[in-house]
Amino acid sequence: MPKMNLSHFEAAVLFALVTSIVLGLVTKRTDRERVRYGLQCFGYFMLATFGLSWLMYLGHG
Amino acid sequence: MAETSNTANAHLPPIGKWAPALALAWVVPGGGHFLLKRSGRGAVLFASVAAMFLLGLMMRGAMFQPQTGDILTTVIYVGGFLSNLAAGLFYFVTIWLGYNQPDIAGHVHDYGTKFLVGAGLLNVLAMVDAFDIAVGNKD
Numbered sequence: 646m647p648k649m650n651l652s653h654f655e656a657a658v659l660f661a662l663v664t665s666i667v668l669g670l671v672t673k674r675t676d677r678e679r680v681r682y683g684l685q686c687f688g689y690f691m692l693a694t695f696g697l698s699w700l701m702y703l704g705h706g
Numbered sequence: 707m708a709e710t711s712n713t714a715n716a717h718l719p720p721i722g723k724w725a726p727a728l729a730l731a732w733v734v735p736g737g738g739h740f741l742l743k744r745s746g747r748g749a750v751l752f753a754s755v756a757a758m759f760l761l762g763l764m765m766r767g768a769m770f771q772p773q774t775g776d777i778l779t780t781v782i783y784v785g786g787f788l789s790n791l792a793a794g795l796f797y798f799v800t801i802w803l804g805y806n807q808p809d810i811a812g813h814v815h816d817y818g819t820k821f822l823v824g825a826g827l828l829n830v831l832a833m834v835d836a837f838d839i840a841v842g843n844k845d
Contacts (some may be wrong), residue, residue, distance in 0.1 A: 646763055648764060649761070649765050650814055651765065651817065653813060656814070660758075660821065660824060663754050663761075663824075663828070664824065666750065667754050667831055667832070670751065671832065
């Protein structure tokens with residue numbers, strides 16, 4: 646099994662991507678709603694990633 | 707309270723209708739959906755759980771062993787173990803092949819551990835979805 650070395654950002658994006666796909670798939674009833682909700686979840690994940698990253702950067706001084 | 711519980715049980719279809727789908731959904735991620743003739747959704751769920759689990763392995767994440775102690779230790783280690791177990795076949799094959807990564811410092815290993823737990827939790831969502839389809843709560 647090859648070993649992967651990912652940055653924090655890459656790992657967070659991959660996690661957000663896979664989780665958003667599953668959340669979209671299991672929570673909504675039509676394909677259109679699933680795609681929309683999946684994209685919405687991914688957007689929120691990214692927003693949280695950037696928001697918390699800036700918060701930690703600024704909080705660290 | 708007891709009345710509420712009895713009412714809930716009265717509405718639950720016979721176990722034979724949903725148990726096979728639920729069990730297969732646990733052992734093979736997406737398998738419950740395949741059994742219920744939702745192949746497209748089953749394939750996407752299988753691919754998602756597999757991707758999450760394999761990324762966790764490639765990042766050399768650690769598997770949890772159940773430990774008890776203070777409440778936080780119990781929640782983290784028993785919860786982590788159950789989440790790993792929820793990945794079904796992926797977990798059993800990995801353990802059977804001798805994967806035994808110690809929990810070492812480093813953000814990549816740490817993410818790997820979370821990806822392995824995340825794969826199990828995504829499969830729990832897939833199991834709940836398969837159950838809902840089997841009992842008729844969903845299309």
